[in-house]
Amino acid sequence: MLVEVLFFWGALQWFCLKLGHLLRTATGTTVCESVIAVGNIFLGMSESILLVKPYLSLLTPSELHVVLSSGFATVSGTILAAYIGFGAEPAHLVTASVMSAPAAICYSKLLMPETKRSLTRVDNIKEVERQDESALSAASRGATNGIALILNIIANLVAFVAFVAFVNGVMGYCGGLLGNPDLNLECSLGGV
Numbered sequence: 001m002l003v004e005v006l007f008f009w010g011a012l013q014w015f016c017l018k019l020g021h022l023l024r025t026a027t028g029t030t031v032c033e034s035v036i037a038v039g040n041i042f043l044g045m046s047e048s049i050l051l052v053k054p055y056l057s058l059l060t061p062s063e064l065h066v067v068l069s070s071g072f073a074t075v076s077g078t079i080l081a082a083y084i085g086f087g088a089e090p091a092h093l094v095t096a097s098v099m100s101a102p103a104a105i106c107y108s109k110l111l112m113p114e115t116k117r118s119l120t121r122v123d124n125i126k127e128v129e130r131q132d133e134s135a136l137s138a139a140s141r142g143a144t145n146g147i148a149l150i151l152n153i154i155a156n157l158v159a160f161v162a163f164v165a166f167v168n169g170v171m172g173y174c175g176g177l178l179g180n181p182d183l184n185l186e187c188s189l190g191g192v
Contacts, residue, residue, distance in 0.1 A: 004142030005135050007054070029105055032120040033063050037070040037101040044076025046149060053145075058119040065112040066105055073104035 023034030032052045039048030049067065074097050084090050132138040168184040175183025
Protein backbone atom coordinates (compact mmCIF):
# COMPACT_ATOMS: atom_id res chain seq x y z
CA MET A 1 0.00 0.00 0.00
CA LEU A 2 2.77 2.42 0.94
CA VAL A 3 4.69 1.54 -2.23
CA GLU A 4 1.66 2.39 -4.38
CA VAL A 5 1.14 5.76 -2.65
CA LEU A 6 4.82 6.65 -2.99
CA PHE A 7 4.63 5.69 -6.66
CA PHE A 8 1.57 7.92 -7.09
CA TRP A 9 3.34 10.90 -5.52
CA GLY A 10 6.45 10.33 -7.65
CA ALA A 11 8.72 9.76 -4.66
CA LEU A 12 9.35 6.17 -5.62
CA GLN A 13 10.42 7.12 -9.13
CA TRP A 14 12.79 9.71 -7.69
CA PHE A 15 14.25 7.17 -5.26
CA CYS A 16 14.57 4.58 -8.04
CA LEU A 17 16.38 7.04 -10.29
CA LYS A 18 18.84 8.21 -7.62
CA LEU A 19 19.62 4.79 -6.20
CA GLY A 20 19.60 3.21 -9.63
CA HIS A 21 22.05 5.78 -10.96
CA LEU A 22 24.40 5.19 -8.03
CA LEU A 23 24.33 1.41 -8.40
CA ARG A 24 24.37 1.52 -12.18
CA THR A 25 27.61 3.49 -12.16
CA ALA A 26 29.11 1.10 -9.60
CA THR A 27 27.95 -2.19 -11.11
CA GLY A 28 26.98 -1.43 -14.70
CA THR A 29 23.44 -2.76 -14.33
CA THR A 30 20.14 -1.15 -15.25
CA VAL A 31 18.07 0.94 -12.86
CA CYS A 32 15.46 -1.76 -12.22
CA GLU A 33 18.06 -4.46 -11.58
CA SER A 34 19.87 -2.25 -9.09
CA VAL A 35 16.75 -1.14 -7.24
CA ILE A 36 15.42 -4.68 -6.90
CA ALA A 37 18.80 -5.98 -5.71
CA VAL A 38 18.93 -3.35 -2.96
CA GLY A 39 15.24 -3.77 -2.16
CA ASN A 40 15.77 -7.49 -1.61
CA ILE A 41 18.19 -6.73 1.22
CA PHE A 42 15.55 -4.97 3.29
CA LEU A 43 12.12 -5.86 1.91
CA GLY A 44 12.46 -9.42 0.70
CA MET A 45 11.84 -11.05 -2.64
CA SER A 46 8.07 -10.79 -2.83
CA GLU A 47 7.91 -7.18 -1.62
CA SER A 48 10.84 -5.73 -3.56
CA ILE A 49 9.35 -6.78 -6.88
CA LEU A 50 6.52 -4.33 -6.15
CA LEU A 51 9.05 -1.48 -6.38
CA VAL A 52 9.36 -1.96 -10.13
CA LYS A 53 6.07 -3.72 -10.88
CA PRO A 54 5.07 -1.22 -13.60
CA TYR A 55 8.34 -1.93 -15.43
CA LEU A 56 8.31 -5.75 -15.30
CA SER A 57 6.94 -6.07 -18.81
CA LEU A 58 9.96 -4.11 -20.10
CA LEU A 59 12.63 -6.34 -18.51
CA THR A 60 14.79 -8.56 -20.71
CA PRO A 61 15.38 -12.24 -19.81
CA SER A 62 18.81 -11.35 -18.41
CA GLU A 63 17.28 -8.66 -16.20
CA LEU A 64 14.60 -11.07 -14.97
CA HIS A 65 17.38 -13.53 -14.14
CA VAL A 66 19.05 -10.85 -12.02
CA VAL A 67 15.74 -10.15 -10.26
CA LEU A 68 15.31 -13.80 -9.30
CA SER A 69 18.98 -14.39 -8.45
CA SER A 70 19.22 -11.39 -6.16
CA GLY A 71 15.95 -12.38 -4.50
CA PHE A 72 17.18 -15.87 -3.72
CA ALA A 73 20.63 -14.65 -2.63
CA THR A 74 19.48 -12.19 0.03
CA VAL A 75 17.48 -12.50 3.24
CA SER A 76 14.57 -10.17 3.98
CA GLY A 77 14.46 -7.91 7.02
CA THR A 78 11.86 -10.04 8.80
CA ILE A 79 13.96 -13.18 8.43
CA LEU A 80 17.02 -11.23 9.61
CA ALA A 81 15.07 -10.29 12.74
CA ALA A 82 14.16 -13.94 13.29
CA TYR A 83 17.80 -15.02 12.99
CA ILE A 84 18.84 -12.29 15.41
CA GLY A 85 16.16 -13.57 17.79
CA PHE A 86 17.78 -17.01 17.59
CA GLY A 87 21.07 -15.47 18.72
CA ALA A 88 22.95 -14.85 15.47
CA GLU A 89 25.26 -11.84 15.30
CA PRO A 90 23.34 -8.96 13.63
CA ALA A 91 26.41 -7.34 12.07
CA HIS A 92 27.39 -10.60 10.37
CA LEU A 93 23.88 -11.17 8.99
CA VAL A 94 23.50 -7.66 7.61
CA THR A 95 26.99 -7.74 6.11
CA ALA A 96 26.33 -11.08 4.44
CA SER A 97 23.01 -9.90 3.04
CA VAL A 98 24.49 -6.65 1.71
CA MET A 99 27.41 -8.50 0.09
CA SER A 100 25.05 -11.05 -1.46
CA ALA A 101 23.22 -8.46 -3.58
CA PRO A 102 26.14 -7.42 -5.81
CA ALA A 103 27.46 -10.99 -5.81
CA ALA A 104 24.10 -12.21 -7.11
CA ILE A 105 24.16 -9.56 -9.84
CA CYS A 106 27.68 -10.61 -10.83
CA TYR A 107 26.92 -14.33 -11.02
CA SER A 108 23.61 -13.74 -12.73
CA LYS A 109 25.27 -11.70 -15.46
CA LEU A 110 27.90 -14.42 -15.86
CA LEU A 111 25.27 -17.13 -16.23
CA MET A 112 22.90 -15.12 -18.43
CA PRO A 113 24.64 -12.15 -20.05
CA GLU A 114 22.63 -9.31 -21.55
CA THR A 115 22.08 -9.93 -25.26
CA LYS A 116 19.19 -7.54 -25.87
CA ARG A 117 18.95 -3.78 -25.53
CA SER A 118 17.45 -2.86 -22.17
CA LEU A 119 14.19 -0.95 -22.22
CA THR A 120 14.42 0.15 -18.59
CA ARG A 121 16.44 3.28 -19.16
CA VAL A 122 16.11 6.41 -17.06
CA ASP A 123 13.84 8.09 -19.63
CA ASN A 124 11.46 5.09 -19.72
CA ILE A 125 11.05 5.13 -15.98
CA LYS A 126 9.99 8.78 -16.02
CA GLU A 127 7.40 8.13 -18.74
CA VAL A 128 5.25 5.60 -16.86
CA GLU A 129 1.76 7.02 -16.43
CA ARG A 130 -0.17 7.07 -13.19
CA GLN A 131 -3.05 4.64 -13.08
CA ASP A 132 -4.76 6.24 -10.09
CA GLU A 133 -6.56 9.52 -9.69
CA SER A 134 -5.68 10.12 -6.04
CA ALA A 135 -3.43 8.90 -3.27
CA LEU A 136 -6.40 7.16 -1.67
CA SER A 137 -7.12 5.12 -4.80
CA ALA A 138 -3.40 4.27 -5.01
CA ALA A 139 -3.48 3.08 -1.38
CA SER A 140 -6.59 1.04 -2.08
CA ARG A 141 -5.01 -0.59 -5.12
CA GLY A 142 -1.87 -1.29 -3.10
CA ALA A 143 -3.90 -2.96 -0.36
CA THR A 144 -5.70 -5.06 -2.98
CA ASN A 145 -2.38 -6.11 -4.52
CA GLY A 146 -1.01 -6.96 -1.08
CA ILE A 147 -4.00 -9.11 -0.21
CA ALA A 148 -3.69 -10.95 -3.53
CA LEU A 149 0.00 -11.58 -2.82
CA ILE A 150 -0.73 -12.90 0.68
CA LEU A 151 -3.52 -15.16 -0.59
CA ASN A 152 -1.19 -16.59 -3.25
CA ILE A 153 1.44 -17.36 -0.62
CA ILE A 154 -1.14 -19.01 1.65
CA ALA A 155 -2.54 -21.08 -1.23
CA ASN A 156 0.95 -22.30 -2.15
CA LEU A 157 1.71 -23.23 1.45
CA VAL A 158 -1.57 -25.16 1.79
CA ALA A 159 -0.93 -26.99 -1.48
CA PHE A 160 2.62 -27.90 -0.44
CA VAL A 161 1.57 -29.18 2.99
CA ALA A 162 -1.28 -31.16 1.42
CA PHE A 163 1.11 -32.70 -1.11
CA VAL A 164 3.55 -33.74 1.63
CA ALA A 165 0.66 -35.25 3.63
CA PHE A 166 -0.50 -37.14 0.52
CA VAL A 167 2.99 -38.51 -0.14
CA ASN A 168 3.29 -39.50 3.54
CA GLY A 169 -0.05 -41.31 3.33
CA VAL A 170 0.93 -43.22 0.20
CA MET A 171 4.32 -44.11 1.65
CA GLY A 172 2.72 -45.19 4.94
CA TYR A 173 0.25 -47.40 3.09
CA CYS A 174 2.96 -48.97 0.93
CA GLY A 175 5.20 -49.33 3.98
CA GLY A 176 2.36 -51.02 5.87
CA LEU A 177 2.04 -53.57 3.07
CA LEU A 178 5.77 -54.23 3.35
CA GLY A 179 5.78 -54.43 7.16
CA ASN A 180 6.96 -50.88 7.94
CA PRO A 181 3.89 -48.68 8.63
CA ASP A 182 6.04 -45.81 9.96
CA LEU A 183 7.55 -45.14 6.54
CA ASN A 184 7.14 -41.48 5.56
CA LEU A 185 8.79 -38.76 3.51
CA GLU A 186 10.69 -37.24 6.43
CA CYS A 187 12.32 -40.56 7.39
CA SER A 188 13.17 -41.34 3.78
CA LEU A 189 14.75 -37.96 3.10
CA GLY A 190 16.36 -37.85 6.55
CA GLY A 191 18.43 -40.89 5.63
CA VAL A 192 19.70 -39.21 2.50
